[in-house]
Amino acid sequence: MQNYEVLSHIGKGSFGRVSKIRRKADDKELVWKELQYGTMNEKEKQQIVAEVNILRELRHPCIVRYYDRIIDKKATKLYIVMEHCSGGDLASLIRSHAKNKTRADEGFIWKVLGQVVSALKSCHRHREGGEAKPILHRDLKPANILLDRNGNAKLCDFGLATELAGTNKLAQTAGVGTPYYMSPELVNSQRYDERSDIWSVGCIIYELAALRPPFDAPNQLALAVKINEGKFKRLPAVFSDELERTCGWMLRRDISRRPRVEDLERLPHLVLPLREAR
Numbered sequence: 001m002q003n004y005e006v007l008s009h010i011g012k013g014s015f016g017r018v019s020k021i022r023r024k025a026d027d028k029e030l031v032w033k034e035l036q037y038g039t040m041n042e043k044e045k046q047q048i049v050a051e052v053n054i055l056r057e058l059r060h061p062c063i064v065r066y067y068d069r070i071i072d073k074k075a076t077k078l079y080i081v082m083e084h085c086s087g088g089d090l091a092s093l094i095r096s097h098a099k100n101k102t103r104a105d106e107g108f109i110w111k112v113l114g115q116v117v118s119a120l121k122s123c124h125r126h127r128e129g130g131e132a133k134p135i136l137h138r139d140l141k142p143a144n145i146l147l148d149r150n151g152n153a154k155l156c157d158f159g160l161a162t163e164l165a166g167t168n169k170l171a172q173t174a175g176v177g178t179p180y181y182m183s184p185e186l187v188n189s190q191r192y193d194e195r196s197d198i199w200s201v202g203c204i205i206y207e208l209a210a211l212r213p214p215f216d217a218p219n220q221l222a223l224a225v226k227i228n229e230g231k232f233k234r235l236p237a238v239f240s241d242e243l244e245r246t247c248g249w250m251l252r253r254d255i256s257r258r259p260r261v262e263d264l265e266r267l268p269h270l271v272l273p274l275r276e277a278r
């Protein structure tokens with residue numbers, strides 16, 4: 001703890017408070033997520049251990065970097081030290097556009113989609129010791145997509161991530177938020193897989209364009225009905241048919257008709273321009 005100085009409290013992750021800190025050795029600005037494990041049950045403690053292990057295993061430019069973990073046994077607190085992203089999170093950006101009655105640029109939206117798909121590919125296609133070991137995020141939402149100082153997207157908060165694909169488990173949403181981004185199979189506690197994360201990405205990209213989620217309701221029961229109906233308004237006319245079609249593809253109710261990361265990578269807007277021949 002003495003190696004860091006707390007600068008400010010900047011948000012709330014799953015299970016804990018997020019603070020901006022300074023590493024005294026080199027003045028580097030980082031964050032830590034503070035977790036009070038003394039009041040956690042065994043399942044929550046296992047989830048925290050899983051989150052740290054997953055963060056340590058995943059190294060990707062579009063996933064917030066893990067630096068360190070500190071255990072304060074006296075206070076029964078765990079601190080996970082990670083990369084600071086000065087651009088904040090997409091939820092704040094969406095709120096700001098809605099407040100100022102402005103729209104996100106379509107090019108930016110495609111860039112965010114490309115970077116999130118790239119990050120998810122490193123999760124869904126994770127391998128360990130030559131064995132496929134897919135990692136599902138399971139809690140993708142605008143607040144869990146951060147922006148660095150150059151406006152590049154970074155996935156964060158693997159607090160509900162799991163290394164088990166396809167188990168018939170309902171995501172235990174630790175937060176109290178309304179599950180706007182939950183797929184039909186999770187809502188109906190049916191079998192799910194990596195394409196449940198893709199549904200959430202569809203909701204996020206839709207909301208970044210429309211400034212409201214595709215499925216909205218005053219309570220969780222009404223929201224579940226809307227998610228199962230699967231009907232949502234067309235994006236504002238300023239956005240291209242291709243963005244509209246791509247959101248519709250990710251928001252297919254039938255999980256087998258939804259794209260996987262490789263399908264999305266082939267979208268023309270996501271094929272990164274080849275470097276000019278030198």
Ligand SMILES: CNC(=O)c1c(C)[nH]c(/C=C2\C(=O)Nc3ccc(Cl)cc32)c1C
Nearest residue numbers: 011013082083084085086088092156157
């Ligand atoms: C309005 N939001 C902010 O100002 C903000 C900023 C500048 N950074 C963050 C959050 C994180 C940040 O900068 N790095 C992080 C790593 C892990 C997690 Cl769970 C969260 C963060 C936030 C919420």
